[in-house]
Amino acid sequence: xxxxxxxxxxxxxxxxxxxxxxxxxxxxxxxxxxxxxxxxxxxxxxxxxxxxxxxxxxxxxxxxxxxxxxxxxxxxxxxxxxxxxxxxxxxxxxxxxxxxxxxxxxxxxxxxxxxxxxxxxxxxxxxxxxxxxxxxxxxxxxxxxxxxxxxxxxxxxxxxxxxxxxxxxxxxxxxxxxxxxxxxxxxxxxxxxxxxxxxxxxxxxxxxxxxxxxxxxxxxxxxxxxxxxxxxxxxxxxxxxxxxxxxxxxxxxxxxxxxxxxxxxxxxxxxxxxxxxx
Amino acid sequence: xxxxxxxxxxxxxxxxxxxxxxxxxxxxxxxxxxxxxxxxxxxxxxxxxxxxxxxxxxxxxxxxxxxxxxxxxxxxxxxxxxxxxxxxxxxxxxxxxxxxxxxxxxxxxxxxxxxxxxxxxxxxxxxxxxxxxxxxxxxxxxxxxxxxxxxxxxxxxxxxxxxxxxxxxxxxxxxxxxxxxxxxxxxxxxxxxxxxxxxxxxxxxxxxxxxxxxxxxxxxxxxxxxxxxxxxxxxxxxxxxxxxxxxxxxxxxxxxxxxxxxxxxxxxxxxxxxxxxxxx
Numbered sequence: 001x002x003x004x005x006x007x008x009x010x011x012x013x014x015x016x017x018x019x020x021x022x023x024x025x026x027x028x029x030x031x032x033x034x035x036x037x038x039x040x041x042x043x044x045x046x047x048x049x050x051x052x053x054x055x056x057x058x059x060x061x062x063x064x065x066x067x068x069x070x071x072x073x074x075x076x077x078x079x080x081x082x083x084x085x086x087x088x089x090x091x092x093x094x095x096x097x098x099x100x101x102x103x104x105x106x107x108x109x110x111x112x113x114x115x116x117x118x119x120x121x122x123x124x125x126x127x128x129x130x131x132x133x134x135x136x137x138x139x140x141x142x143x144x145x146x147x148x149x150x151x152x153x154x155x156x157x158x159x160x161x162x163x164x165x166x167x168x169x170x171x172x173x174x175x176x177x178x179x180x181x182x183x184x185x186x187x188x189x190x191x192x193x194x195x196x197x198x199x200x201x202x203x204x205x206x207x208x209x210x211x212x213x214x215x216x217x218x219x220x221x222x223x224x225x226x227x228x229x230x231x232x233x234x235x236x237x238x239x240x241x242x243x244x245x246x247x248x249x250x251x252x253x254x255x256x257x258x259x260x261x262x263x264x265x266x267x268x269x270x271x272x273x274x275x276x277x278x
Numbered sequence: 279x280x281x282x283x284x285x286x287x288x289x290x291x292x293x294x295x296x297x298x299x300x301x302x303x304x305x306x307x308x309x310x311x312x313x314x315x316x317x318x319x320x321x322x323x324x325x326x327x328x329x330x331x332x333x334x335x336x337x338x339x340x341x342x343x344x345x346x347x348x349x350x351x352x353x354x355x356x357x358x359x360x361x362x363x364x365x366x367x368x369x370x371x372x373x374x375x376x377x378x379x380x381x382x383x384x385x386x387x388x389x390x391x392x393x394x395x396x397x398x399x400x401x402x403x404x405x406x407x408x409x410x411x412x413x414x415x416x417x418x419x420x421x422x423x424x425x426x427x428x429x430x431x432x433x434x435x436x437x438x439x440x441x442x443x444x445x446x447x448x449x450x451x452x453x454x455x456x457x458x459x460x461x462x463x464x465x466x467x468x469x470x471x472x473x474x475x476x477x478x479x480x481x482x483x484x485x486x487x488x489x490x491x492x493x494x495x496x497x498x499x500x501x502x503x504x505x506x507x508x509x510x511x512x513x514x515x516x517x518x519x520x521x522x523x524x525x526x527x528x529x530x531x532x533x534x535x536x537x538x539x540x541x542x543x544x545x546x547x548x549x550x551x552x553x554x555x556x557x558x
Contacts, residue, residue, distance in 0.1 A: 038458075045462035177298050184307050184311055187312075
């Protein structure tokens with residue numbers, strides 16, 4: 001006697017796909033313990049080096065906290081670059097991309113699952129970096145509004161992962177250059193987004209242009225909310241930054257949806273889904 | 279045959295590094311990345327000191343960071359060739375059956391990264407001299423010391439890379455983290471971007487045990503002599519003493535590289551790791 005298999009359709013299938021794709025990100029990544037270690041240990045090395053640079057030049061104490069928080073946020077940017085934007089390129093290299101396209105579900109749900117899983121797994125690493133960095137360098141916090149902090153974090157993450165989903169559709173068309181372009185987007189973004197210093201240090205228009213990366217305003221607002229002198233070194237007021245982050249979230253997620261369909265059709269037409277140009 | 283293997287490996291490495299795009303984008307890629315890394319430190323320094331670039335600490339940080347690019351380029355370049363060939367191109371087994379010496383082939387593969395790294399170092403230093411008042415006066419540079427130190431450093435980094443390449447042969451999935459971890463550790467403990475006396479006292483011995491510390495000090499001294507006197511960590515040592523320490527450490531690195539690579543290579547063949555792919 002055959003067992004009847006209940007097949008989900010519609011929004012149930014959409015949710016099932018999201019959870020299915022998020023699973024390996026959360027559970028799978030935790031299985032390889034050495035990855036967990038290195039993903040916390042490596043950013044801690046950079047954080048420590050920058051903390052000692054600030055100490056060498058006699059920076060005020062809160063700058064140490066800025067570095068620790070910026071260092072933790074690098075985990076999210078690395079996740080966006082290597083596990084969101086360029087993920088479809090990796091999937092193409094390993095032969096999974098064609099399976100995703102063939103599967104009776106939506107690519108958008110697969111990307112959302114990647115984003116959700118990546119966010120949860122990376123948040124654990126970022127939290128570990130903040131805890132270790134704060135303990136090692138005795139960072140002092142003065143929390144302003146917890147709810148605003150939570151809101152800023154979630155808006156920044158939604159906008160950031162929306163941006164990752166959008167760029168992943170562009171990477172769908174790339175081949176070998178994907179690796180290099182992702183590699184190129186590390187230090188310049190650390191610089192432009194003020195990962196290790198207040199973004200206010202830049203000229204207004206440079207800081208405004210850098211704000212297209214959601215982590216720029218997210219990091220600035222979070223620093224304003226958790227450090228005693230954060231507001232003095234903030235770029236815009238927290239409320240304005242929350243409003244801009246909300247706008248970025250809407251723009252990036254809708255663009256991701258539009259671009260994904262367009263790029264998928266283009267990639268199919270040009271035969272890019274199964275190519276492997278090593 | 280050895281020279282031919284090395285030359286061909288260098289040419290192959292150059293093609294892999296550069297032919298993924300057109301020369302213009304490649305040049306932009308080679309300039310933007312290192313300059314951004316340097317600019318992070320420049321902004322950090324500038325914010326705190328209100329742009330006081332005349333303090334000896336600034337050239338110390340700037341030059342240390344610039345020359346540190348060689349560590350990523352050469353050391354990680356040698357070990358990365360294992361991952362690249364075994365996992366990505368899946369050609370390592372063909373290299374092993376070809377009549378070449380694998381260590382020479384691996385070092386040859388890093389030559390391209392050495393060249394692009396040299397370009398980045400040059401651009402970074404020129405930018406610093408032109409726009410940030412890094413006090414390098416070409417007439418006062420100790421060129422002999424500079425060239426000898428630079429060459430010794432490149433040899434040292436290649437040997438360290440060979441040691442890492444050997445260990446990478448035995449690793450799966452986290453082989454690429456190894457190079458980053460070693461490079462990150464050296465960046466932190468070798469006083470590349472801050473004087474060693476800023477480190478907590480219990481960590482300083484680690485800095486003194488690292489050859490990169492002496493190498494960077496020699497390069498700084500050869501370009502800007504006054505920087506050496508400004509910081510107490512190594513100021514008591516003469517250039518000759520620093521060179522002797524560095525030479526001794528290179529000999530030690532060579533012994534470690536030969537022993538480690540031979541042992542790891544033997545183990546990798548025994549366990550069938552030469553053609554293993556792990557879908558990193």
